[in-house]
Amino acid sequence: MKKTVLITGASAGFGAACARKFAGPQTRLILVARRLEKLEVLQQELGDTECHLLQLDVRDRDGVAGTLSNLPESFREVDILINNAGLALGLEPAHETDLDKWENMVDTNIKGLMYCTRQILPGMVRRRRGHIVNIGSVAGSTPYPGGNVYGATKAFVKQFSNNLRADLLGTPIRVTNIEPGLAETEFSLVRFNGDAERAAEVYKGMQPLTAEDIAGIIYWVTSLPPHININSMDVMPVCQAWAPFAIHRHEV
Ligand code: NDP
Ligand code: 8X3
Numbered sequence: 001m002k003k004t005v006l007i008t009g010a011s012a013g014f015g016a017a018c019a020r021k022f023a024g025p026q027t028r029l030i031l032v033a034r035r036l037e038k039l040e041v042l043q044q045e046l047g048d049t050e051c052h053l054l055q056l057d058v059r060d061r062d063g064v065a066g067t068l069s070n071l072p073e074s075f076r077e078v079d080i081l082i083n084n085a086g087l088a089l090g091l092e093p094a095h096e097t098d099l100d101k102w103e104n105m106v107d108t109n110i111k112g113l114m115y116c117t118r119q120i121l122p123g124m125v126r127r128r129r130g131h132i133v134n135i136g137s138v139a140g141s142t143p144y145p146g147g148n149v150y151g152a153t154k155a156f157v158k159q160f161s162n163n164l165r166a167d168l169l170g171t172p173i174r175v176t177n178i179e180p181g182l183a184e185t186e187f188s189l190v191r192f193n194g195d196a197e198r199a200a201e202v203y204k205g206m207q208p209l210t211a212e213d214i215a216g217i218i219y220w221v222t223s224l225p226p227h228i229n230i231n232s233m234d235v236m237p238v239c240q241a242w243a244p245f246a247i248h249r250h251e252v
Helices: 013-022 036-045 061-068 099-127 148-168 187-191 196-202 211-223
Strands: 003-008 027-033 050-055 080-083 131-135 174-180 232-235
Touching: 003 013, 003 099, 013 027, 013 036, 013 080, 013 211, 027 036, 036 050, 061 099, 080 099, 099 131, 099 148, 131 148, 131 211, 148 174, 148 232, 174 211, 187 196, 211 232
Parallel strands: 003 027, 003 080, 027 050, 080 131, 131 174, 174 232
Antiparallel strands: none
């Protein structure tokens, strides 16, 4: 039977890689992003795969509700929702950052993910079929300087995913939180407001994860037998690990 897969943030990075990974005769793809032209190029690349493109800003509560409640007949029964749209903005300390950046991250990474989930989940429960894959981050558990609100939004994703599991006990619906570490996508370009040089520095002299690595993992967790739920998966490149506690010492 064909599976319908809805991917938010499908115009780049993990989302686009997921579209490529899931594409094929057994899949219908609903691809969501603000940059429609990128989705159109991706659709061309995917050839015969059935695609429905949605130019949609996940921060727009009414837009999400209106669009996702009016999907074309054949795309209505979503089997897999990949809540991937998200971003980090800046790396400034909390006392210096711009409140608009914080609000944008909350609106996208938390509220956008809530809006899409709330719209798609009731149908999954009714049909007794479905899998929600949320994209969290190692930043949701590990603090780092400048991670302030970005990390906090991903901590929300972690706890929300676990609480969805609690609500969905007794249904066959699966929920997974994927928590990647450093992966080279447009993520740093967006974080540093289009500064390509600064973004490239992030991945210099190391081998980061790729979007394809994460897409492969998402594909795997959704392909497991239906009685298995991967609750969360914390994935880093081998070259990344945690820092020791930082201690500020005063002069003696
Ligand atoms: P990219 O910047 O490459 O892709 C982000 C995607 O999200 C784009 O398709 C973008 O599309 C979409 N998006 C952003 N804001 C909105 C919005 N308001 N409405 C709809 N779509 C939106 O980054 P990644 O692929 O790396 O990021 C994907 C997810 O993975 C994010 O949630 C990120 O936080 C998370 N993550 C990334 C890591 C990394 O190191 N790369 C590590 C851990 C987690 P468009 O601009 O066209 O709307
Ligand atoms: C992205 C990973 O470490 O840049 O979520 O915050 S990190």
